[in-house]
Amino acid sequence: MKTVILIGANGKMGQAALTGLKNHRIITASRSGDGCDHIVDITSKSSIKGLFERVGKFDAVVNTVGYCEYASFSEMTSAQWDTTIQSKLLGQINLVKVGLDYINDGGSFTLISGILNVKPIPLAIADATTSGAIDTFVQCVAHELPRGIRINVVNPTVLEEAWGVYGEMMPGFQPVPGALVGKAFERSVDGFITGKVLFVDA
Amino acid sequence: MKTVILIGANGKMGQAALTGLKNHRIITASRSGDGCDHIVDITSKSSIKGLFERVGKFDAVVNTVGYCEYASFSEMTSAQWDTTIQSKLLGQINLVKVGLDYINDGGSFTLISGILNVKPIPLAIADATTSGAIDTFVQCVAHELPRGIRINVVNPTVLEEAWGVYGEMMPGFQPVPGALVGKAFERSVDGFITGKVLFVDA
Numbered sequence: 001m002k003t004v005i006l007i008g009a010n011g012k013m014g015q016a017a018l019t020g021l022k023n024h025r026i027i028t029a030s031r032s033g034d035g036c037d038h039i040v041d042i043t044s045k046s047s048i049k050g051l052f053e054r055v056g057k058f059d060a061v062v063n064t065v066g067y068c069e070y071a072s073f074s075e076m077t078s079a080q081w082d083t084t085i086q087s088k089l090l091g092q093i094n095l096v097k098v099g100l101d102y103i104n105d106g107g108s109f110t111l112i113s114g115i116l117n118v119k120p121i122p123l124a125i126a127d128a129t130t131s132g133a134i135d136t137f138v139q140c141v142a143h144e145l146p147r148g149i150r151i152n153v154v155n156p157t158v159l160e161e162a163w164g165v166y167g168e169m170m171p172g173f174q175p176v177p178g179a180l181v182g183k184a185f186e187r188s189v190d191g192f193i194t195g196k197v198l199f200v201d202a
Numbered sequence: 203m204k205t206v207i208l209i210g211a212n213g214k215m216g217q218a219a220l221t222g223l224k225n226h227r228i229i230t231a232s233r234s235g236d237g238c239d240h241i242v243d244i245t246s247k248s249s250i251k252g253l254f255e256r257v258g259k260f261d262a263v264v265n266t267v268g269y270c271e272y273a274s275f276s277e278m279t280s281a282q283w284d285t286t287i288q289s290k291l292l293g294q295i296n297l298v299k300v301g302l303d304y305i306n307d308g309g310s311f312t313l314i315s316g317i318l319n320v321k322p323i324p325l326a327i328a329d330a331t332t333s334g335a336i337d338t339f340v341q342c343v344a345h346e347l348p349r350g351i352r353i354n355v356v357n358p359t360v361l362e363e364a365w366g367v368y369g370e371m372m373p374g375f376q377p378v379p380g381a382l383v384g385k386a387f388e389r390s391v392d393g394f395i396t397g398k399v400l401f402v403d404a
Contacts, residue, residue, distance in 0.1 A: 140322035
């Protein structure tokens with residue numbers, strides 16, 4: 001049994017991840033903190049540091065959040081780009097950067113991207129660009145992590161559980177059950193792979 | 203003959219691009235402006251806008267610059283990430299965003315990334331991550347560009363002409379002649395392809 005910090009635990013992706021983490025002790029966190037053990041805002045390094053300080057020892061960080069702004073490229077403002085980069089890109093990078101000071105030997109980080117970097121759709125250029133950045137970051141930074149620490153990223157298509165929200169903007173996409181995405185989180189946390197992009201698509 | 207704005211014209215990558223643009227009218231620009239027609243700082247949207255206002259009509263933008271900070275992941279500061287993102291990622295995105303208001307119908311943008319997102323080396327995590335972001339951005343945003351406007355990115359390995367500077371940090375890499383990289387810029391500007399990552403590697 002590992003101690004796993006699950007960020008965004010109450011979101012649909014967090015719930016999907018949870019299905020793959022049943023054998024572990026789960027410590028939950030989210031931006032609001034509602035129904036979770038801890039509050040964390042991944043856009044703030046001090047908030048991230050505070051979370052790890054409060055938790056103490058842990059073996060894995062599973063992140064399922066990263067806020068993105070949606071607009072056509074011509075309408076996307078600098079502020080919208082910045083908001084997306086601060087959360088989905090730098091927020092996740094900082095989880096790893098700060099987390100390295102706290103995570104146990106042989107621990108793992110599992111980040112989240114999303115299928116729109118390889119299957120582009122209208123309005124999602126900031127989501128796609130930062131997903132591509134995170135997929136690249138994980139594949140490259142894996143070589144630098146010390147003490148047997150691993151890192152992977154789950155890159156899922158839309159969840160069946162979220163189809164009601166996103167389906168209209170994703171014609172021709174086949175949603176997948178959250179439990180299938182949970183398997184990818186499980187492979188990352190319980191396996192020995194590192195530097196991998198775990199696509200879950202149909 | 204097309205009117206092409208070449209940014210970073212006096213750098214080694216700019217000189218490489220120039221070898222592929224001999225059939226065109228070239229307007230040069232760089233951050234210092236030394237030996238160039240214009241000054242431009244791609245980290246400033248107003249500087250970019252000023253360049254396009256001064257040039258007037260043009261058919262292509264070829265960018266060969268994007269400043270990156272180099273450090274190990276554990277040593278890379280938030281300021282270093284920000285500097286890299288503001289230049290190599292958002293600087294290039296803004297060239298396209300602002301340029302769309304000025305470029306002729308059927309024009310093209312050619313951006314620059316670099317091979318380290320697919321061949322990682324120590325100290326280059328910010329370079330690699332932003333290269334991956336730009337490669338993704340180009341592949342996705344191509345679908346959104348109006349008026350027959352195209353976009354590609356050249357993703358080269360190290361140039362023979364730059365081997366003296368970078369060779370020591372890139373053991374086992376085979377440098378390529380600038381003129382070969384120039385062919386990729388030529389394919390982007392003179393071809394009909396769009397949304398492509400033009401790798402030049404050996």
